[in-house]
Amino acid sequence: MRLSVAAAISHGRVFRRLGLGPESRIHLLRNLLTGLVRHERIEASWARVDEMRGYAEKLIDYGKLGDTNEQAMRMADFWLTEKDLIPKL
Template sequence: MNQADVSKLMSQLRIAVKPHRNLRNPDGPEGRLLKLRKTVTALVKHERIELYYNRADEARGYAELLISNAIRYGDRHKATMELADYWLLEKQLVHKLFKVLVPRLENCNFSYTRMYKAPRDYPGMYYRKSVLELRGNPYPSLLPDYTNNRNLIHNVLLDEARKDYRREKLAELADKIASESAVNAEKVGSEGDAKEAENVEKA
C-alpha cells in the first residue's frame, strides 16, 4: 500500500475531539449533546459565535470532524450525510456545508475553525469566554492590525529616514534661497552704484 492510500485511511483532523468536558446539564447526557448540536449548528449558520470556553472547545472538535468528513467523502457518502443530519439541526445548513463550506475549506492547510479568548465580564463572576469562528468568514478580523503601529522598529526607522530627508531638502531650499537673495542683492547694489555714477556725472 503506497503513501497516498495510507493518507486516505488516516484521520485528517487537525483539532482533537475532547469529549471529557465538564458541561453540566439538567437534562443529563442527552441535554449536553443537544447543547453541543446547537453550538455546531450556530457555528455553521453564523460562522462566528461567542460562548463559554469549555463548550466552544468541545464543539470545535465536532465541527472539525464534520467539515473534515464532508471534504473527504462528499455528499454521496451515507455515513457523512447521517453525521451532517445529526449535528446540523437546521436541515438547510446541510446544503451550506457541502456547497459553500467544502469548496472554501478544501484546500485549507490549517484547522477549519479558529478560537480566540474573549474578554471577561467585569464586575461579575469569572467565566472564561471565547469566540469560535470558521475560516474565511465575511466578518472583519478579530486580530488587531499591527502594520500601522508607529512603535514598531521598522516604522520608527522609516519615520527618522523621512525626517532626515525633509531636513536635507529644507537645507537645500534654504541654501538656494540664500544664494538667490545674495545674487539679487549684488544686482541691486551694482544698479545703485551705476545710478549714483550717473547722478554724479549729471551734477
C-alpha cells in the first residue's frame, strides 16, 4: 500500500492571483498596505495578507532609509494611496 500526499506546487508562479486581474490585484495590495500603515494592523484573508507581507516589509525597509532617499520616496508614493501617511512611514 502506498500513500501519496498532494502538494501545492507553484510551477513557476511568483505571486498569487487572488482571484483578480493584474490591475485589481495591485489596487488591492495598495489599499491593504495603506490600511496597514494607517491603522498599524489589518484584518484580511490569509492569502491576501501573505501576499502583501513581502511588499510591506520592503516598503518598511525603504522607509528606514529616510525621506532624503529618492527611491524610497518613489516607492512610498506608489504604494500608499493616502499621501499624508508618507511621514508616518
